[in-house]
Structures are given as C-alpha cells and as structure tokens.
Amino acid sequence: MDTPVLKKKLGLKERYAAMTRGLAWDTTYQPMDKVFPYDKYEGIKIHDWDKWEDPFRLTMDAYWKYQGEKEKKLYAVIEAFSQNNGQLGVTDARYINALKIFLTGVTPLEYYAYRGFAHAGRQFTGAGARVACQMQSIDELRHYQTETHALSHYNKYFNGMHSAKHMFDRVWYLSVPKSFFEDAYTGGPFEFLTAVSFSFEYVLTNLLFVPFMSGAAHNGDMSTVTFGFSAQSDESRHMTLGIECIKFLLEQDPDNLPIVQGWIDKWFWRGYRLLSIVAMMQDYMLPKRVMSWRESWEMYVEENGESLFKDLARYGIRKPKGWIQACEGKDHISHQTFAVFYNYGAAAALHTWLPKEEEMAWLSEKYPETFDQIYKPRWDYWREQAEKGNRFYQKTLPMLCQTCQIPMIFTEPGDATKIAYRESDYLGNKYHCCSDHCKEIFDNEPEKYVQAWLPPQQVYQGNCFKEGVDPSAEGFDPLLAVLDYYNLKVGRDNFDFDGSEDQKNFAAWRGDSVEGAKK
Amino acid sequence: MSNVFIAFQDNEDSRPIIEAILADNAAAQATYPTGLVKIDAPGSLVIRRETIEELVGRSFDLQQIHVNLVTLSGHIDEDDDQLSLSWNN
Amino acid sequence: MSVVSLKPYNFPAKDVRENFPAPLLFIGWDDHLMFGAPIALPLPPDTPFGALGTAVLPGTYGYHPDFAKINWDTVEWTKSGQPWKPDPAKTLAENGLKHQDLIRFRTPGLSGLNGSCN
Numbered sequence: 001m002d003t004p005v006l007k008k009k010l011g012l013k014e015r016y017a018a019m020t021r022g023l024a025w026d027t028t029y030q031p032m033d034k035v036f037p038y039d040k041y042e043g044i045k046i047h048d049w050d051k052w053e054d055p056f057r058l059t060m061d062a063y064w065k066y067q068g069e070k071e072k073k074l075y076a077v078i079e080a081f082s083q084n085n086g087q088l089g090v091t092d093a094r095y096i097n098a099l100k101i102f103l104t105g106v107t108p109l110e111y112y113a114y115r116g117f118a119h120a121g122r123q124f125t126g127a128g129a130r131v132a133c134q135m136q137s138i139d140e141l142r143h144y145q146t147e148t149h150a151l152s153h154y155n156k157y158f159n160g161m162h163s164a165k166h167m168f169d170r171v172w173y174l175s176v177p178k179s180f181f182e183d184a185y186t187g188g189p190f191e192f193l194t195a196v197s198f199s200f201e202y203v204l205t206n207l208l209f210v211p212f213m214s215g216a217a218h219n220g221d222m223s224t225v226t227f228g229f230s231a232q233s234d235e236s237r238h239m240t241l242g243i244e245c246i247k248f249l250l251e252q253d254p255d256n257l258p259i260v261q262g263w264i265d266k267w268f269w270r271g272y273r274l275l276s277i278v279a280m281m282q283d284y285m286l287p288k289r290v291m292s293w294r295e296s297w298e299m300y301v302e303e304n305g306e307s308l309f310k311d312l313a314r315y316g317i318r319k320p321k322g323w324i325q326a327c328e329g330k331d332h333i334s335h336q337t338f339a340v341f342y343n344y345g346a347a348a349a350l351h352t353w354l355p356k357e358e359e360m361a362w363l364s365e366k367y368p369e370t371f372d373q374i375y376k377p378r379w380d381y382w383r384e385q386a387e388k389g390n391r392f393y394q395k396t397l398p399m400l401c402q403t404c405q406i407p408m409i410f411t412e413p414g415d416a417t418k419i420a421y422r423e424s425d426y427l428g429n430k431y432h433c434c435s436d437h438c439k440e441i442f443d444n445e446p447e448k449y450v451q452a453w454l455p456p457q458q459v460y461q462g463n464c465f466k467e468g469v470d471p472s473a474e475g476f477d478p479l480l481a482v483l484d485y486y487n488l489k490v491g492r493d494n495f496d497f498d499g500s501e502d503q504k505n506f507a508a509w510r511g512d513s514v515e516g517a518k519k
Numbered sequence: 520m521s522n523v524f525i526a527f528q529d530n531e532d533s534r535p536i537i538e539a540i541l542a543d544n545a546a547a548q549a550t551y552p553t554g555l556v557k558i559d560a561p562g563s564l565v566i567r568r569e570t571i572e573e574l575v576g577r578s579f580d581l582q583q584i585h586v587n588l589v590t591l592s593g594h595i596d597e598d599d600d601q602l603s604l605s606w607n608n
Numbered sequence: 609m610s611v612v613s614l615k616p617y618n619f620p621a622k623d624v625r626e627n628f629p630a631p632l633l634f635i636g637w638d639d640h641l642m643f644g645a646p647i648a649l650p651l652p653p654d655t656p657f658g659a660l661g662t663a664v665l666p667g668t669y670g671y672h673p674d675f676a677k678i679n680w681d682t683v684e685w686t687k688s689g690q691p692w693k694p695d696p697a698k699t700l701a702e703n704g705l706k707h708q709d710l711i712r713f714r715t716p717g718l719s720g721l722n723g724s725c726n
Contacts, residue, residue, distance in 0.1 A: 037614070041613070055595040056595065056597060206590060229554070229587075233585045235589075239591070304592060307522065310606075340644035374641070378721065394643065396667065399634040399646040407645035409645045417725035418638070421689060429621060430706070446610070447619065453622060457622065457648070
C-alpha cells in the first residue's frame, strides 16, 4: 500500500489571497468603469490595487468560527444577567441615563455603518478592500443587534428607551449623530473610509468605547461590559482597515495627499464634536467615575495621536486643523454639554440632575483651571433654585450650528466666557456655525449643509407634529405636541431624575429610601 | 521612539498570550486597567504561536486571539506563525 | 468650493424664509452662559424692537437674577458681531433685521452670577 502523500497546506497569506483576491476578476462583459462607477469621481488615483495589504488575514471560515464563539459567550452572559435581575446591580439609577443616550444615539450609528460599509464594499475595484468592507459591514450589523440585546433588558425596567429608532429620526439632540453619519455615507467610498475607518474607528474610537465600557464596569453594568468586550476585537479589525486605507491612498499617488488631508481635517473635527455627548456622559452621568474626559482625551488622543501623526508625516500628512482647539476643549466640552441638557431637560428622553457635592469636588479636582471659575457657579445657582422648587427648564428653542447641529454652546479658544459665533452667506441666506472648523466644513460644501434637517427650524416650520394635529386648535401646546411627535412620554421619560419614576422604582426594588425624598 | 500596544480581556484565555508576549519581547510592559491587560512596547512587538503552544501544551491557532483582543496600536503583519505590530518612526 | 459629484448636485435649502411663519431671529445674551446657547425665535417683522425686552425675552431670560435689573437704554447690541444701534420704536424689519440674522446684547455691569459670566 502506498503511504498517503500529504499535500502541503497553504500558509495564511497564500490562503487568504486565494480565497479573496484569487476569486476576483476584471469584467469583460461590461467595462470595469461601468461595473464600479463610483471609485474615481472623488479624484482619488489608484494605480495598483494589488498593493493593498490585508492586515488581518481572516478568511470567511475563520470569521464565522470566531464570531460564533463570541456570540455564544455574549448571549450566555446577557441571559444570565437577565435571569439574575442584573439591573439591580448598577450603582444607582442615574447611570441608566447614560445607556439611554447610548441606545438612542450610538446604536443607530452601527446600523448606518452596516449600510455604509455594504455600499462602500460594493464600490471599490480592489478585492482586498471589498472583502474588508464586507466583513466590517457584517460586524456593524452584529453590533447593532448585540447592543440592542444588551440594552433591551433595561428597557423592561426603566423609561426612555422604548422608541429608540423613532426618536433617532426626530429628537433634537439625536440629529447630531444622525447628521454625522448621513454626511459620511453620502460621501464617496474613499471619503467614507477616511471618515469612518480612519478618523473615527482609528483616531477617535477609544474615546467612545473606553469611557462607556469602563463606565459600565465601574457601575455594575455587566450587560454593557460584556457587549463592549465582545465588540472590541471587531473594532481592532476596523482600526486596522482604517490605518491600512490611509497608508494605501497616500502611497498610490501624491495627488491623493491634499484630498485625504482635507477629509482628515473635516472628519476629525466632526468626530470630535460628536464626542461631546460622550464627554458629558463620562464626567457627569457615571455615579462611580472612572477617569475624567480630560484624562481620556490626553491618553487616547494626545498621546496616541502623537505616534500616529509622526508615522504619517512621511507621507506629508500633518495633524488635523482642529487639533489644537480640540485639545483645548478637553477642559470645557463635558461641562458645556451637560449644562445644555440640564437646560432642556423637559424635552429630552432621559433624566438630568444636579451633580452631588462630592461629584462637584471631583470635577473641581479634575478640572482645576476651569470648573470652579466657569462652570460651578451655574450648578450652585441651579441647586439653590431647585431647592426652592424653581428647577430651571429652558423653554425657548436653541440656536444650532449648521454643520455639527449642536446648540451653540461652544466658546472661543482662549476665552471660555464667550460663545463662539461664525457666519456664512450662501445664495442670499445666512448660516451660522460654532467654530472656524465647522464654518470651513460648511463653506467647502455649502450645497450639502443647507439641506440640514435642524430640529428647531423644523419645529418652527411646523414639521414636528403628528399627522392630523391642528396647531390652530383651542389650547394647542406646541411643546407638548412636539414631545408627542417624539413619542416621548411626558412625566416618565423627561424632567429631573429627582422625583422620576426611575428613581422611585429603583429605590423600591432595592429597598432603599429615595434620596432627597420630600416629606 | 513611539510605543506600540495591544490589549486583551483579562481572563484565563488571554493569560498564555500575555505570558508569551512578555517572554518574547524584552522591553514590553504589562498594565491592568479595569478588565484589561495592556502591553506597551517601544517600536515593535511580536506574538509567536510557538511560544504560546509551549505554554498551553497544545496546538494553537493565532487567530484565536480575535476572541479576546480589545485594541491595538501600530502596523500589523500577520501569518500562521506570528503577529507583529510596529511603527516606522 | 463645492460638493464633488458625478451628476449636477442641486437641492433646495431647508430653511429659506418661505418655509417659516415669520423670519427666524437668533438672539444671544453675552456673558450669561447659564443659558447654554443663544436662542431661536420666529418673530413677525412688524414687532417693535422695544418689545423684545418687555414682551419677548422675559419668557426666556427672566429666570436670571440679572434680567430684572436690565436698563434697556444702556444695553449694547451687535448684529453679526458688529456694533449695532437698533431703534426700539421701529419694527424689526425697519431696523433691517432679516431671516436668520443674529443679534446679541451685552448688559454693562451685569455679567452673570457674581460676575462669572454665568
């Protein structure tokens, strides 16, 4: 009998090449430009797609195997969490409001990312890039699903999370993440990769994930922690796609440099503004705090960014234009953002509250140059008023930045007592922005940003009422009508945490007395 | 010289991987932020399948690290036997 | 500069004057950061400018202890960041205010809670 001849197994790199690019072809039945109509119009020049290096060589069989392992682990924990009433283990019910922001403002972005990568994944002529995008697209859909499942348990016990998708398309603060991602996926495929894979998934991702996940770990939220860890290795593949994409574009043709630099400038700034909501969550909404936004920014952006941009300098890339102002903002944006949510607490589907004395002491310590001088006075005054039964609720709609769509809360670099105002005129109309960088983004593509669906403007145009509502009817209350349009349950989803159903329920379930309960 | 880093979930599955990295990279240092093990190294680091196999006493597929990987920094090069991270500056 | 596109890219602006019941005016009270952001209000163009201080703004800014102390004769206005002297007897339109204009006012001697600009 002959001894069997063992065929030599292909190495990882060869296997990967055979199962990805080896399966690609140039079309002859139709011209390539017709089959891939979008990968030239942005002006990016690619001469040799074979130079695309796949950093992680995960073939489909390995992908399904390891994703499957992660899913089984994740859902086992979510089930155990649910069966064991894990929601009772959180530090206090104020923490749940951070999750309300996550579910309504971050989770829908995973869905948008799934669609964006599916689209981009169809558009590149290079098979390596198409494979990476397709895998990321599936990852993002997975994240949408796993986040929804991880948080759905809380929806059974706490208010504000019942209409996440409905609210995402309508509520004033959610237009910030919504417009961010719609700006990205209505760009071409190369802009999309630079915006999402590089600027967000590489440069800024740790600022989103680490605060939420460490925050969850410190506050007894096993469900979110487990989701976070389960997603993280997906995220490291996403990061490597981002850095590979940038390298590839810059190595293909020097003409790509100014285009890529322009996108990095735009998307670093847009990502930074989007993260204001995370900054607020980290500094104000975690009963047990991990590290300050300022500390996170220094660790994950300043330090990490130094190495990254030093590495990219050889291509002629410099740090993004808004870098210095963003670094200065680390002392301010969390305070400015939570304060405006406190202002508009009647119209938000989450609770806000006054920081406790020990929390104010922590903020003082973490922000020695700014908290006591600029932010503490308003908290002190609001506390004084709230104790008299005069809790502050701003009833007039805010002015928003046309680009980032955040209320104009941001201040001048170098003087945080002055709101920053910038203006542009376009085709006979005036538009306002919060900063030089948002204004520059507007001025570069005004045709895009004049289409922005700005919530206050839409409310005033009468577009934020349910069908059949008659604004001229007797006793019509526009604010209540808008909240109804949001599907926001007045008296349950909104107003102060103090006195809320969430607070009362949580105290009752734990057998605690309600803090500050009125006699 | 810039640091590369890699971080894993701090659990039993990751332990041999961490030990292998520390054994194969003299200048690497481990820290333990909540729930994580983070390894920093100047310039570059390498993860070797063979070293892990010696520690766990069975064959090990390097791509198994995907289950517990959290984040990393640096350019990646991967094949069946090793995964390395490096910066060029 | 403009949008890079494959086909002509021309879509209507969402916030043109015709879409609103009245011109939208943005108003900010400098050095009063407690209010977070400047406000947006659609105001009929024939509203007397002086009515801002007496009828319109109390609903928004009245919460602040400085508001009751304002002497509207000494208030300093800017429009689009430039010094501006409106006539309170004239209407918003007669004062030259247009849709999505931005006006700000400063109240000398009143700079927020304990002068902290809050």
